[in-house]
Structure formats: C-alpha cells, structure tokens
Amino acid sequence: MHAPLVRTFWLPRDGNAPTACEDAFAVRPGWPFAAAVADGATESAFSGAWARHLVQCFCRDLPATPAALQQRLAQWRAAWQPDVPAALPWYVAVKLEEGAHAALLGLVVQPDGTWQAVAVGDAVLLHLRGNRLLAAWPIDDPDRFHHRPTLIGSRDDGAPPVEGTEGRWMPGDAFVLATDALGAWLLGDDPTLPLRLATDELARHVTAARRRRALRNDDVAAVVVHCPR
C-alpha cells in the first residue's frame, strides 16, 4: 500500500517577508506516516526557530500520545540552541530568559487503518471524508480561538497540558493540519477548501479573506494529507 500523499501550504502575514514566517511544518513520508505543524508566538523571540525545531523533532521521534510527547519534551528543549547574537540588547536578553513559545499539532497515520494525534495549543486537525468534515480537533468552533493559548515553552520546566486523540481512517480520507488563523477560518467557512483548491488558488482565497477581515492577518501553515485509496 502506498503511503499518504501530502501537499503543504504556508503564507506569512500580510506585510511581513517570507523569512519572518513563524509557522512551521514537517512531514515524515512512508509508514508510519507523520506530519506536524507549529505556530511560533508573536510575542516571544526566536519562536519561528523553536516552531521549526518542534515539528522536526515530532517527525523524527513520533510521540503519538500525550505521555510520549511529555517524555520527549525535556530532550527536545535540551537539544535546542537559538542562534543568539554576540551583543545582546537588554530586551533580547529578557526575551531569551522568557524563552520561545509555540503551539504544536502532530499526526501519526499507521498502515493498519489507525491514526493518533497530539496537540498543545490551538493548531487544528480536520478529518475529512469525501467532501464532508468528520471531525475537528482539539477546537471545533471558530469562536473558541483566542490570543492567549497554552504553548510549549523552550525554557519552561513544567509540562504543558498535552491533548491526545485517535481514530480510524478509511481509504481516500484526508487530514488537514492547520495553524490557528487558517483553522478558525476553515471551520467558519469551508473546511474542504484545502482539498479542492490548488496551492496558488488557496493563497488567493486566504489573501482575499484577510482583506475582508474574515481571516485574521497572521502567519498560516497547513499540511494536507491524502490517505491512500
């Protein structure tokens, strides 16, 4: 059986350069298949790099349950060193002390028809069958997104609350992993858009939705996973 096929999508917030995008994604092709998205917090420094580190670690270690993710976090934190300039302005020193923060959503799809997901924060997993949304997780209501989510900190000693879920997939099912602004918009509008639109068309829709303020102007990232038929 073929492993899932993927399509990825990202766009920095309007007015920002692509290099300033603090959303990240990673994919582990083959079986078990894995994909992850992470969203670096606007209000912490080095959060884009932290988000990239988290998705890469997830796709390497595949911690598919909350307990497994909690267990890995100390190791992931210890292995991360931000690229710090030699002369630190006072405000960067404070931000470095506070650490970087990001939301993380990871999905593992097994060839036996099962899947598992873990999440910290407000990135969203959509499970689609045909042209229908089966489930959205961990948030299924576009009004429940806010600006103060619980995130994974690079310096925090404590364990963030990790949520976990699992289910079965059918041939032809699709999953969309989306960071918060995109996830909220898809839930409120049409969750099947990422399946139906080519990447450049989706980018045009996102830009237009931002202009009419239906989609918050934030970095967006998504991984679309097509399960084999």
Add this chain to the structure above:
Amino acid sequence: MAYSAEISRTSPTAILFLLDQSASMQEPFGGAEQRGDAAPSKARVLADVVNRLLQNLILRCAKEDGVRDYFYVGVIGYGERVQPLIRPAEEYRVAGDLVPISHLAERPLRLEERLKKVPDGKGGFVEQRVKFPVWFDPHAKNGTPMCQALDLAASMVRTWIDLHPHSFPPIVINITDGEATDGDPLRYAQQLRSFATDDGETLLFNVHLSSSEEPAVELPSSVDELPRDEYAVLLFQMSSLLPFTMRAAAEQEGYRVTMDTRGFVFNADPVALVRFLEIGTRPSTLR
C-alpha cells in the same frame, strides 16, 4: 466593529503618556507597603510606573532581530512646564511628534540592576538580577496644569489621526495625583476623547497615584467602587470605557469587567492596561 483595527508595523498605533510632575507629587504614596515617611513619593512611584509601562510595551514588540514598531510613543510632562519629554529625531517627524518604540528601546537613560523574584521550578521563588531600563527620573515642581497637558495631548493626537486615519485609535495614559490647578480637566478630557479614527475614539486611561491609604482599585465599573476621594471620582469620569476587545482580554486574565468598566486604576499597577492591546499570539504563561 470599533477598536478592532490590526496593530502592526504597517498599521501602528499611538500611545501618549501624560506625567504629573507637580510639587504635590513629592508627598508619600498611599498604596506602598511602607507607611508615612517611609513610603516612596508619588513622583518616585510615577517614574517607576512609566518606566515599567515602557519596558512592557517594548518587550511586547521585541523579537530576536529588533523591536517592531507597533507603537509610536509620546510623553508629555506637566508641572513647572507643559512640554514633550521626548523629541523625535528629524527622520521621524512624519509620525507627528511621536517616537517609534524601537527608538526608545535603544535609548534608555540608563540600565539599572534590580532584583526580581523568578520561579525556581520547585514551587518556590529565587531572586535574580535583571537589567531594568530607566527613561524617566522623579520630578516634582510647581502646580498641576493638567488641562494644558490634555490640550497639548489633543493636538498631538489630532496630528497622528490626520496621518493615520484608519489605525487603532491613539491611547493616552495620564498618570497623576489628580489635583488639576488650571481648570476643569473633565471638559478637556471629553474633547481629547472626541478625536477619532475610523476605528474609534481616542482612549484616555487614568492612573491615580494618591496619598490616600484606601485600598487599590483596578478597572472599576461604577463610582461606588471608588474610594471616597473627589479626584478619584473625577479621574474615573474622565476615563474611557474599555472597548470590547480589551474587555475580552481583561476577562481572560481574570478581571471582573462589565460594559461600564473604565480604564482607570487607583493606587494600583496599570501595566495590565497595555497588556490588553492585542498584537498577536501571546503565551498564556506570560503575564
């Protein structure tokens, strides 16, 4: 919806501080742990408050590669004179006499070392040395020309609005012991608040530093919650209602808010007021 304009580098907003530097600010602050002569002066507390507000604003905008100019800042002192205490360099004159926040971040008067309590990871706290930037020192002389200060603020706000008609409206934070000596500040406050962008009227928040030892009050919704103090009542009446977006942020932080909640604090820490301005995702673990 009003007060929903994005605050970003391409769409910044203005924050203007009005600092009471009158002679009465030499009197002891009633909200301190120490009492009587041991209490710090209101002028000392004011300097601390404004330095911490600026530090917090800057940290909210700071990234690894510098400070993003989400805010343009002005500071007016009123006491012996009514004057802007920071002046923009020539290249920033387009901002209407306000200074981009990155400019302030790079130029504190000095960096002091202070002790800060930080969690030790075992449920307790340890003291850690941290650098504390200082832009303003205590200053207290002559009367309290608050009306003139509000008038100057209004003219600076109008210039900003002419240049940024679609932005989140300017925010004016007046820090005072409340006793205007040049007229009725309520009228000037109403005039200042009437200047508006497409997104809403100018917001005026008041921070009352009093010698009274009555309990602190944060974000009251009615005069009944205030101490019996004529200046507290006046400053409450001068203050804007918290807009919806800020009310929602306040609620998330555990404040009790209603439709009538105003941006006013009495002998309390006003840093929350600038935290309620939304500029992007903020980790729930950060205060």
